[in-house]
Amino acid sequence: MQSRRGDDGPDEKSWQHLANCLGVDPDLFFPERGASTREAKEVCRGCVVRQDCLEYALAHGEKFGIWGGMSERERRRVRRARAHGATGQSNGAASA
Ligand code: SF4
Numbered sequence: 001m002q003s004r005r006g007d008d009g010p011d012e013k014s015w016q017h018l019a020n021c022l023g024v025d026p027d028l029f030f031p032e033r034g035a036s037t038r039e040a041k042e043v044c045r046g047c048v049v050r051q052d053c054l055e056y057a058l059a060h061g062e063k064f065g066i067w068g069g070m071s072e073r074e075r076r077r078v079r080r081a082r083a084h085g086a087t088g089q090s091n092g093a094a095s096a
Helices: 038-045 050-059 071-082
Strands: none
Touching: 038 050, 050 071
């Protein structure tokens, strides 16, 4: 998701050139409240850097948009699960 991120340094962005969403309208990943996230998640589904993207969003506390195939609410669930000692991968983000 290179097109919607700032310049975070070379290490932070090393995976982004493989992103499935390169060239995709960034608005798709930031739907209006209540709008469908299905299309964005479809793009993420086949993304080889999905896990990197998700971890980036979790590490940076991204509050908006679809990252790693997960909505803000789904990421919050992962953060909570991890905080409680679970793996937090039960929402399909790690499965291809
Ligand atoms: S997981 Fe989705 S948002 Fe993240 S880089 Fe891949 S296609 Fe883009």
